[in-house]
Amino acid sequence: MSYAIQGSTGLWEVVVGLEVHAQVISNAKLFSGAATAFGAEPNSQVSFVDAAFPGMLPVVNRECVAQAVRTGLGLNAHINMVSRFDRKNYFYADLPAGYQISQYEHPIVGAGCIEVELSDGSTKAIGVTRLHLEQDAGKSIHDQHPTKSLIDLNRAGVALMEIVSEPDIRSPEEAGAYLRKLRSILRYLGTCDGNMEEGSMRADVNVSVRRQGEPYRTRCEVKNVNSIRFVMQAIEAEAARQVEVWEAGGTVEQETRLFDSGRGVTRPMRSKEDAHDYRYFPDPDLLPLVLEEDWVARLKASLPELPDAKRNRFMSDYGLSRYDASVLVAEKATADFYETVAKGRDAKIAANWIMGDFFAALNRLGRSIEDPPVSAAQLGGLLDLMADRTINGKIAKEVFEAMLETGQDAAPIVDERGLRQVTDTGAIDAAVDAILAANADKVAEYRAGKDKLFGFFVGQTMKAMAGKGNPALVNQVLQQKLAGG
Numbered sequence: 001m002s003y004a005i006q007g008s009t010g011l012w013e014v015v016v017g018l019e020v021h022a023q024v025i026s027n028a029k030l031f032s033g034a035a036t037a038f039g040a041e042p043n044s045q046v047s048f049v050d051a052a053f054p055g056m057l058p059v060v061n062r063e064c065v066a067q068a069v070r071t072g073l074g075l076n077a078h079i080n081m082v083s084r085f086d087r088k089n090y091f092y093a094d095l096p097a098g099y100q101i102s103q104y105e106h107p108i109v110g111a112g113c114i115e116v117e118l119s120d121g122s123t124k125a126i127g128v129t130r131l132h133l134e135q136d137a138g139k140s141i142h143d144q145h146p147t148k149s150l151i152d153l154n155r156a157g158v159a160l161m162e163i164v165s166e167p168d169i170r171s172p173e174e175a176g177a178y179l180r181k182l183r184s185i186l187r188y189l190g191t192c193d194g195n196m197e198e199g200s201m202r203a204d205v206n207v208s209v210r211r212q213g214e215p216y217r218t219r220c221e222v223k224n225v226n227s228i229r230f231v232m233q234a235i236e237a238e239a240a241r242q243v244e245v246w247e248a249g250g251t252v253e254q255e256t257r258l259f260d261s262g263r264g265v266t267r268p269m270r271s272k273e274d275a276h277d278y279r280y281f282p283d284p285d286l287l288p289l290v291l292e293e294d295w296v297a298r299l300k301a302s303l304p305e306l307p308d309a310k311r312n313r314f315m316s317d318y319g320l321s322r323y324d325a326s327v328l329v330a331e332k333a334t335a336d337f338y339e340t341v342a343k344g345r346d347a348k349i350a351a352n353w354i355m356g357d358f359f360a361a362l363n364r365l366g367r368s369i370e371d372p373p374v375s376a377a378q379l380g381g382l383l384d385l386m387a388d389r390t391i392n393g394k395i396a397k398e399v400f401e402a403m404l405e406t407g408q409d410a411a412p413i414v415d416e417r418g419l420r421q422v423t424d425t426g427a428i429d430a431a432v433d434a435i436l437a438a439n440a441d442k443v444a445e446y447r448a449g450k451d452k453l454f455g456f457f458v459g460q461t462m463k464a465m466a467g468k469g470n471p472a473l474v475n476q477v478l479q480q481k482l483a484g485g
Contacts, residue, residue, distance in 0.1 A: 005209065016167065016170070023158060024161055029135070030133065057285050082290050083288065085103055113128060114128060203231050222257050256269045
């Protein structure tokens, strides 16, 4: 899908690469045994290693390494059997050691690829350059005291996977699609919860602009963007700013910027560092990380079914369209919910109900698929009542609303409220006769060739039967009687 910025001197192409920091799901930090729970009291999850006390030595967490390998396998990426930890030297008050243990020249995961789907139905492959493991820094808090900043080291040492894309992204939409797909894969794998609001997944956005066919121009990095919507807005704002600078005859300086979501602009933070500014060197306290082939093979064999494979299976097993299948597999919890509802039932009807009334109810009530107001079993029970013609589709919507309000199953609601569908042809005959007798003029018009009036007769009959008539039987009886039967 083409996207370009129209400047005063012509069109400009946007070039974007994303660096995603994904917090590893593990009970302990990357190099210490301290806990990683979100929301704990400040500085209550800090070991001597995290606080960089003299003489404390890091010990790599095997589960964090396994999580990185699982993620690499899920991204169809190359797993490097030998990798290395380096020290990345810089000073922040919330970085006690004065360096971050990271990976630079020898990351644990190499090149991979993510396929994204765009709104026009097209797909695009976006390259992954690398995934490396590193420890997070702590948190500086500037709004708790009038003259002092406070430091919380709970996050210091937490394992992060930095997932770096190739500069293959050409629009805000592609960036959003990439982040949604990456988050979906991480959640399926159970390697990161992808919760951007809690900071467990955040993105640095590298943006540049150029004329079509030109080499890359200078890029700027928009740091620590914590929602997909803000990433997309930041790309638009920063690209527009750069076009303005170039067209005014200026030069875009390489720098790190922040996105101000309130004003919809980026602003300078600091001049952009290059790798040599960090004085990387191998961490002397950690041996190279050497993986065993059979260990990696066991991890690969234990991977769950991932979104693309599940989408293809939903299309083949359930006969769903690519669009419907893609929507239903975007989150693992949604896919699981759907399979429970669809099992042994009409798969398309199940998909329509989940993507229609059920999703609408979740949005309206502010509930999640993990905490649904109607369970998969309950929704399946409602569909069963439609399938055996106990109720029709119109009544089913009424019953569904009652289920949302009461938490009851569908069957008792139908019985208590007398909503069973009328399939007695005698009752339907009587209702149809009454409607035709009351509308003799319209009957004459219909028989004279005004076929569109048929819908009027159906509507009047269903209204007379309080919506409980079997639609197929009502149609059948009306056709017979209007034809003179």
